[in-house]
Amino acid sequence: MASTRRAWQLARLTTARIDGLLLVWFSLHLVYAVQPYLIYQAQQPPFACTRGFAADLLGYSGGPVRYVGLFLAQLDAFNAAGVLVRVVIALLIGVLTSALFQRLAGGRARAARLLPVVLYMLLAARYDQPLLLGPMLVAMLASALIFASGPTGLGRYLVLLAALIYGVAGAAGPATTYLLVLAFGALCGALSGSSRRLALAVYPALGVAAVSLADLLGLQALPAQWRYGIAPGRLTVDLAVSLWLLYAVAAIAAVYVADPLRARCHAWRAARAGAAPSSGGRRVRRLLGEVALVALVAVLAATVAADKAGRQRARMDFLALHGQWGQLLAELERGGPRHELAPFDVNRALFAQGRLGEAMFQVPQRADALLLSVETTYVLATRIRMVDQWLDLGRLNLAEYALHNAWVLGDDNPVVLSRLAQLYMVKGMSSAARTYLRTLSDNLVWRRWAQRELHRLAVDPTLASSPEVLRRRAVMLRGDDLLHINRYADKAEERAWHLVPEILSSLLRENPRNRMALDYLIAHFLLEGHPEYAALEMHRLRDCGVTELPRAWAEAALLGRDLLPTPPDLASLTIPESAQERYWQFRTIVKRNRGSMAAAYPELQREMSGTYFLYLVRLGLGR
């Protein structure tokens, strides 16, 4: 008897060790590989600490779990809190699943109980999955345990099912909802004691029918912005669905294997009765096995389940939207994977570092990689980049247009609201700015920033003492040039896009010292392959206090000087000798190849790397 108890204690210790190891690995994985603040960045979950926001959600089915999910998702912004939330959810799932398997399989199917935990851990590291999947799973497991905690029966099941449907239906997509009620039905069926097999047939079907009925009656009615809908017709298969499906199958399988498993366990326990305590060698082997299991999970997390693209995008978005250009440039220069916005980010970062004219062609360039155009994307982070670009350039109305269109992509997204507040502060519409700031002051993450800005507005309503606002006001366009954009009338947006030089020139007419507009105008001509136009604009650099042309600008000026019938006005702007040497070298190589760019290209590629000359030749050759 004593030896049986020891064996049990040992088994429990082993379980605790595996759980502990998994949790430690999960915490480290979250801290170093996932970084919840990047998940927050990728998802920007809206949340307000107001009664209205809660009432909005809690009044509908599916609202409670979404409310909890959105609240917990706020904590991601504070990295450590995000890690803690996920670890606690994983722990809860583990504890609840253990308790369930204890009832189902008599405490011996310990490996199976890890399945949902591991699945959750793998899923929790994805950047596109809302956090509410964890609370949903916890709610479902807890409901099943509550079902089993008293006399089980149809009435108890229906009450819990109704609570579950109110709590979660429609909150995370149709597939998830259906799988959840299926799994819940299966678990309750398995926990139904003597009527198990009948319950197993009836309960999941009842669950599906109840959700379908709720959908038909419109009871799911979660507000549009929160709802994914639970109609079966919209079932899609993605990673989350696959994992849930796997889990549902596992839950149902657990029911069918529970009895044989339990019989085996009894037999195993009987055989072990009176056995000697584990030897040291066996303990080591077991320990190694556990470590191997955790290592397997870690490998899976690092390979199959890793969302590298999501992470990289979230990281770049974070750096770009927070204006951390130096770091962004450093990461891109380190040669990390590049996403489609990298060329735009590089140029923006180079400008912010004051190196656009110097280093622009030392990084790969594309002809359209300068200004993000109107409506080119439905990705929120891209639109926010576009907003920032127009705000910094001084095209406030274009920024406003882009912002309001970006707003559609995210429900009261705090980044959008913060930019709206900033925009109206620059425009001098402080009452409008206050509206957005007050909304933001209800947001857990943005509260401090919003209250600081509100205080600034209260102290100085015109913000005449704010350097940031003054800088933007100094470059903002004040005279109207009536650029028409009518989306549905004539697709004029595309036409508007060809007006880039006009957009930038008008800013320079407004303020000749708008350095960003000038640098971007010159860069635009260079990227388009018109160094002569760029050279014609370079005299404006004097207004910005430039005396020596930076490397790329100087190379373009030399080319432009030769292309134009009359030399551009470059008085009092010196061209560095190194640029002149490169220009002569370029001319020599081209001459040596009898003027054939195609023939000269290999040598140019070798000798003229990082120069505008090489970019121009590539552009001409279409490479």
Add this chain to the structure above:
Amino acid sequence: MTRPTRRWWLLVALLLLLGAARAAWRRLDERPPPDSQCTATARAPRLEPDYTDLVIPPNIAPLNFMVVESGRRYLARLTDGQGRTVAASSRNGVMIFPLKGWHRLLAANRGRELRLDVWARADDGRWNRYQPVRQTVAAEPVENYLAYRRFRPFYDSSGPMGIYQRDLRGFDETAIATRDDIGDGCLNCHSFHDRRADSFVFHTRLFPGDPAMVVVRGSQAQAADTRVGGSGPPAGYSSWHPNGQTIAFSRNRILQYYPQADRAKAALDVASSLAVYTVATGQVTVPPEINPPGRLPTFPCWSADGRWLYFATAPRLWPESSYMPVAQQKNLRYDIARAAYDQATGRFGSPETVVSARTVGGSALEPRISPDGRFLLFCLCEAGTFPVFQERSDLYLLDLTRPGAQPVALESTAPTRHDSWHSWSGNSRWIVCASKRDNNLLARPYLRYVDAAGVASKPFVVPRSDPRLHERETCTFNVPELVDGPIRVGRTAVRRATTGSRRAAPTGQSGGHSAAEG
């Protein structure tokens, strides 16, 4: 009694006790401090919204407000001549009056004055008592419901948008139709038959899909294609004839454009015309009498007796073929005209100018006739078709019973108003409008009283359950229309009508007045 039952009873008793204690505490908390503890402040308290010196309807929801004074406790009491009161207290200045007590007090004081006292307790423990504020309860109620469109400003993207109704006696808001019901598209410009909740129209623009006018009668909704010949501009602004059988509407080719400085959005009617829809037959006619060539008629409104159709009209300043006459916007000024209507024949007389743009020095738009037939209320802005996008737009009142009378501004002193989309209550004593006066960006519904002589009182924003919501609302409200009861048409019926299963066959057209296309 078994132990679990006893436990339940104990719990219930405890909850009741807690409730009673809370009520008692609240009553104590709302007692005014004795004068010995008060310091009189020689000014009225600063309230947000500014609910001071108003004329309010006897059936309006509590005017909850924030006291914007420093303090650590606040108390507000509304008292009538008989000493009856309703009070609110808080620690953060958010004053929320009890609904029942508020209504009891207002109902007992129709046509009389109420006095609002506000106290704020300073850090040293003394109370500051502010100058009392007077509120007058009008004898005439306003309609119980307000219907409006609510959406985010201000682009044509597919953000949340819907037509909602609000119970003005309380704070309940329900959706009549939202973007969810129609798919990707726009919902606009609802119009009621004599403020009746069971007869109204609104318009949809679906992307992709055909535009439609959704006609709601009782619990039924039906969509109609009002485009002549299945093409051309769809219905824009509409007005029900008092007989309930005819709807006049404008057909506008609207150009939205985006200036690069100042206001970020503007719009202009490049072409417009007026048409009439017969509800029973679904027939659309474009009467040539009210659509003279070279003019831009829009914003129709029937007179209360149905004998006149009022509308705004301006000369078209560009050739018919012009596509983007944006530069002319600043020169475009609308008159308000009217044309006689013969109900028997359905024919219109020649238009006559009622308000001349030259006389009033601006663009006169959105005419609305008071139900008693006495007043013409309209919007005056500097130029153009859309007051809502203008830097300034003011409401003006013209007494139609006084020959030679000149329009009078409802507010002559306020520096910025930004009012538009106004409408009348059925008793002609209340005006509701959408006003951007708070922030020049987001419109809110404002109510104001107009006495029999046409003198308007100070407007006030329609109250909300939590006054903090006023300054946090990021949506804009427009086309506020007073309605006599709750709109009962189901959203399912609206959804069916707009998505096809209850769409009327293409309407028969007659008239074929191509000259009226503008």
